[in-house]
Amino acid sequence: MTQVPSPRSVPEFANPGKPALPSRLPLLAVLGLADPVEGDWARLRGLQLAGLTRQLPVRIMANALAAVLMIRVLRETVGSVWLVLWGIALIGAVLGSIMLDRHLNPVDQRRIDLSVMRRQASGTAALALVWAVPILCFGPWLNTSQRGVVWAIMALLIAGMGFAFAAVPLGSLVFGLVLGLAGIGSFFLYGEYTAAAVAACFVIFVAVGVAEAARIFLDGKLAEAGLEDKEEVVSLLLREFEEGEADWLWQIDATRRVRNVSPRFAFALGYEADDVEGKPLIQLIAGETWETGFFHPSLHDLAERLKRRESFSNLMVRVTLSDQQRWWELSASPRTDGNGAFIGFRGVGSDVTERRESEEQIAYLARFDMLTGLPNRMQLTAALDEAMRRADHWRGCCAFLMIDLDRFKAVNDTLGHLVGDRLLKSVADRLRNLVGEYGLCGRLGGDEFAIVLGQGVDNERVHAVADRVIAGLSQPYTVDQHTFYIGASVGSAIGPRDGATVETLMRNADLALYRAKDGGGGVHCGYEPSLHADAEERRQLEFALRHALERDEFSLVYQPVVDAETGTVVSFEALARWKSPELGPISPSRFVPIAEDTRLIVPIGAWALRTACFEAARWPDPIKIAINVSGEQLLEAGFADTVISALAASGLPPHRLEIEVTESVFLRDGTVAEETLQRIIALGCGVALDDFGTGYSSLGYLRKIRFSTIKVDRSFVQGAARYNPESLAIVRAVVAMADSLEMSTTAEGVETEEELAMVRQLGCRKIQGYYFGRPMTTEKARELVAPLARQTPEDVIYSLRGVA
Structure with a gap:
């Protein structure tokens, strides 16, 4: 028994056909000087010679016209006998060339040997020799002007032959070379070197043109022949189909x-x-x-x-x-x-x-995730639907657990999606082993996974599975020699208690997951009816937030930053406040995350920047204004232009504006953030690194970007005041590092005498906190800075406390 190939790989019909035409057109083969092995050149030469007879009348008229012109030029200087003899020779050569071409001209598609092309060229060469006689043999009787006219007639013949006989370039080249060499030799013989050079250039240009015209002609013939071959193949296929409708x-x-x-x-x-x-x-x-x-x-x-x-x-x-x-x-x-x-x-x-x-592949892709091989959303939905039907039939329960990876986005943003995909595969393998036979696990998309638990579940079992998943997925991963520590957050809903339909149960599990993520991640939250109220509240906030800016519901308050030694105000930090007519005052901790999620932070931030710059322009020259900038703003392509526009419109000098950013902006697209900050620094503005030490701290940012200020988070300030060794070490290290890099340090959250004394002792240059003043309105900030130049440090501190 023989090996069985696929039937589609073997043609169902025999097609002897014609040999394949050439796929390449080498120059020597086009000119008829070579005979390549590849391709059916014999058939192609048949196509070259096929149209010669159609040009016979044109050839006869061209030669006759040129002969009349030549005789008219030579009749006064060359004897009539010589002209008659030359004319008879010309007529014989033209008739011989035409007869030879008619004899060689094949029926279309006939195969032609290379020798036939050379025979045709030999007939053309004989005609060229006759046309060369006037300039070579009658030269002694010609003056310079007559010799130029004779050459012009010959040049006309060379060009006409070259382009009229592009199909047979060998004959055209032979004709042109014979006449060209005759003209060049005659000019040299009589010392007309410039004319000889011009004649040589003309012959070269015509030769190049003939070669290119021949290639274009053959390209067209190949295309025509290819279409004919395809038509034959299609005819065979149609005939085969008509003969049998099955394989x-x-x-x-x-x-x-x-x-x-x-x-x-x-x-x-x-x-x-x-x-x-x-x-x-x-x-x-x-x-x-x-x-x-x-x-x-x-x-x-x-x-x-x-x-x-x-x-x-x-x-x-x-x-x-x-x-x-x-x-x-x-x-x-x-x-x-x-x-x-x-x-x-x-x-x-x-x-x-x-x-x-x-x-089968399409069916697999419709049910399984291509990257991880886990069941996809469609299969998970179908499995949950089946579990709910069984639970309803047997009066039992089922559960749906949604899993979201913590800190996975940082891996994608810093090391790229290729490493992120490999990490997701490792997570999928680990999740598959953790769930085992307890239920069906799958991937919903992105870094979200899910588990369907069937009949017989209760709160304890759901919590046990969730805790096992969180613990298992939080173990370190090693991918491409990188070690990752990511976690997982889980939200769950039990059916039919938490939802009578698949859609309701999945939505409620998502609400529970959102609560788990909102609490910092790494935990499991079950669904509670109150989550709907939270979601509805968030929806109302988002709706109101979309119209708050146009309704002028935002305002800015300003918290002073003072010099650690003198206690004088050196700057203010502008903070946004929102008071909704329907919902009342809204805390920034509530509306800022929503604004960032919906990208409303971009127009709100632009408004805050412009408003703060206009206000700061009213203050005395030393006083600066600091503006918090979200990562969404910083990654906008036109953020630097927004800063320039605010400074230009308000007239505030750039050195009095300080942009505050957190380390998280570098985790999304560090290159874009760095380029934007470098543009802002180039304007003369300061850039402060806020909440240093609480995020993904990296000394690389301090090396690449010349921050003007590093702000020490209040948690370290309070810890240092309580003589916590870790907090003291961190604050000392930050101050020493900032001093060596010629950066200033600001201690945040100073509220007591003890905290003030400690940060001064540790070397912080600036202080911000309730001890010196709470965020104040525009009017109070103006009242505070107006008389600062005439006050002592003790008066400043007293004034700050009075305003607070």
Whole structure:
């Protein structure tokens, strides 16, 4: 038995056809000077010579006109006898060239040997020699002017021959070279070197043009021939389709043995036709299972239909041929003789392995996640629907757990999506092992996963599974020599208690997950009815926030920052406040995250920047204004232009504006953030690093960007005041590092005398906190800074406390 290739890889018809035309057009072959092995050049030369006779009238008229002009030029200086002899020779050469071309001209598509092209060129060369006589032989009788006119007529012939005979470039080149060399030699002979050079350049240009025209001509002929070949192939395919509508015919007798085996059916089986004649059909396509009897279900189905002698159509059957699994699509009808007796089946069949595999792949992709191999959202939804139906039938419960990875986005942003994808694969493998047979786990998309727990769940089991998942996914991962510590947050909902439909249960689990993430992540939260109230409150806040700016509901308050030694005000930090007519005052901790999620922070931040700059322009020159900038703002392409616009409109000097950013902005797109900050620094503005030490601290940021200020978070200030060793060490390190980098330090959250004394002792240069003043209105800030130049430090501190 031979190896069975795919039937689609072997043509179903014999097409001797014509040899393939060349795929490349080398210059020497185009000119007729070489005979490449690749391609049917003989056929292509037949196409070259096919149109010569159509140009005979034009050739005769061109030669006659040139001859008249030549005789008119030479008749006064050259004897009539010589002109008559030359004219007779010219007529003979023209007629000889035409007769030779007519003799060589083939029927279209005839194959032409290379020698034929050379014979045609030889006839053209003879004609060229006759045309060279006037300038070579009659030269002694010609003056310079006449010689130039004779050369002009010859040049006209060279150009005309070159472009009119692009199909046969060899003859054109020979004609041009003969006349060109004759003209160049004549000019040299009589000392006309410039004319000789011009003639040489002209011949070269014509030769190049002839070669290019010949290549273009052959490209066109190749295209025409290719279309004709395709038309022949299409005709053969159509004829084949008309002769048989299936890949093969098959026939069995009453004992289910194959009869009258067609060559195409034998090929599909991988045998010769004589080798399979009279053998059982099931044996031929069952492979090794014929001996064991453990057939594929599709073979059982086929055998049963044959046994019941019933017709079938488009029956999918898995066959085994040479240890290869393939899929056939079979159709057949029972046959009877003239007496109505059953004599077997006759039908058609085709190999649909590729189509079947494609369908299986599509079905797999529709149900499984391509990256991780876990069930996707569609399969999870179907599994949850089945679990809820069973729970409803058996009066039990099921559960849906949504899992979101903590700190995964930082991996994607810092190391790229390739590493992130590999990390997701590791998470999927670990999650699959953690869940095991407890339920079905899958991927919803991005870094979100889910678990469906079936019949018999309760709160304890859900909590146990969630805790096991959080603990397991929080273990370190190693990907491409990088070690990652990511966590997981879980939100769960139990059906039908927390939702009677799939959509409701998934939505409530999502609400629980949002609560878990909002609390810092790394925990499990179950659904509670109050979450709906929180979600509704967030929706109302978002709706009101979208109209707050246009309704002028925002305002700015200003918290002073003082010099640590003198206690004088050196700057203010502008803080946004929102008071909604419907919802009342809204804390920044509530509306800022919503603004960042919806990107409303960009227009709000632009408003705050512009408003603060206009206000600061009213203050005395030393006083600066600091503006907090969100990562969403900093990653906007036009943020630096927004800063420039605010400074220009307000007239505030750039050195009095300080932009405050947190380390988190560098985790999303560090390159864009760095470029934007460098532009702002180049304007002369300061840049402060806020909450240093509480996020993803990296000394690399301090090396790349010249921050003007590093702000020490209040948690370290309070810890240092309580003599916490870690807090003291961190504050000392930050101050020392800032001093060495020529940066200022600001201690945040100073509220007591002890904290003030400690940060002064540790070397912080500026202080901000309730001890010196709470955030104040625009009017109070103006009252505070107006008389600062006349006050002592003690008066300043007293004034600050009074304003607070």
